[in-house]
Amino acid sequence: MTKRMVIMLAAVALVFGGVFGFQAFKAAMIKKYMSTMAQPPQTVTAGKANVSEWQPKITAVGSLRAVSGADLSLEVSGVVDVLAFNSGDDVEKGTALLKLRSDDDEAKLDLGNRTLTLRAWRTAHTDNDLTLLDEATQTLFTGDLVFLRHIPVVDGSLRGWLAALGPLASVTAKRAIPGHGPAAEWPGALDDERRYLERLAQDCRASIAHGSPLIEAAATAGVSEKSHWELFEAYNARNATAAFAELEWETQ
């Protein structure tokens, strides 16, 4: 029995010894390997200095370029309507060289007896709002410049949006297809949205004038509109936050 125990203990000692011995050996080898990782030798090339003839003249073919010149570029891209010079002309300082199409915010697509008018708007709901008017049926596709039922979402500029409502309402159309909500009679489709945005602006301005912090305004601005809109909970406080941060910069 004792012998068996001794053999068993010896076997255990052997296995454990092996395990820990191997770990210690591994650590030692890693340490040894790491310590030999010194800077590798650098390669140096040597050459002999000698005297040779200086070449005073070389004949070759080349091309000339003017010492002074100017590359002209435009700050904005667009369609060139008028080009007021010819290549090689002398031009006076201050002369207009070309003219870009200036009514580029509006484009007409003639599909054959069907003219579509596309119009780009300044920052309002977003900074890239676009409307499309089908003249034949007097139908205005407003994109997200018009929200019905779904609470309007301010991703661009509240002031810009309010400013766009006037020109938008003056677009001649019978009905509008809004970005959110059902098709509706025009320009009556704007009424709900105008009322909400004006309320939001008015409430935020009052909070700012009163010196309330943003977090308070986010909780209170526009809440009287709650019953009129779907998804009010999801977006009103966010609108109020953005509107407050924007309107804080208004001149008081």
Place this chain on the structure above:
Amino acid sequence: MFDPTDKYELRSMVRQSMQVLWLAAFALVLGGGLTQPSLAAEPENPWPSLARDIFNGRDLADGAGLIAIEMPYRAEDAAIVPVTMRATLPPGDTRALKAITLVIDQNPAPVAATFQIGAGVTMISTRVRIDSYTNVHAVAELSDGQLYASTVFVKASGGCSAPTAKNAEEAKANLGQMRFRQFSRPTDGPVSSPREAQIMIRHPNNSGLQRDQVTLLYVPAFFVRELRVWQGEQLVLAMDGGISISEDPNIRFNYLPNGATRFRVEAVDTDGHVFTGEWPVDVAM
């Protein structure tokens, strides 16, 4: 007695050896497991290592009752999340607030801002970007050098990469414009009682994580890195800011009037632009 011919004896020995081998194998696995970093399935709480790195291993005590941090539990707009930090030292405590560091644990650059505090400031309120559900820590350093941390959890996401400058052209034209507001009211007490003021500066504060909506390229980081407010010659507040501060940085704070007649503000952004402004101190009514 051991007899190699005894089958029963032999079998029991083999069984014992097998047990020992299992034990050894187990020890090996355990040992190996300890020497290698475990592949954690759950996201680790980054705070312990963040705190160690930011504060050079200094001890952080619980800030309950000394420093309070307020944020909405669910942020409305992840790119404009209001945060308010208040020192709430109990009356007998003679220590003063020296600095507050605001850390948004899960943001790509967690240190949102460090505020060095002049005399009398006990409240700072600003707006930050929040990239994902996160703990937000306010760490106050008091005049005895001790650090105190308080934390709040915020649900919000996408604030760091939300397209900046809802109106990019306007933002460019107005870069560096400043506005200073003082919230004094007729009901405010004598000149020596704390007052509130707010500094606003027009700056896109690009985080470097936002994409240009037309080119789809990343807009390089470009933000206000320093902002200092003086009352006369006395520093009221100095902020070292990072990319987590919202567009158009906006800081509201309280202060003790020191009798000076002018406020002066200087801001420096990452492109080295220096913006300055000066305003007369509103006379208490």
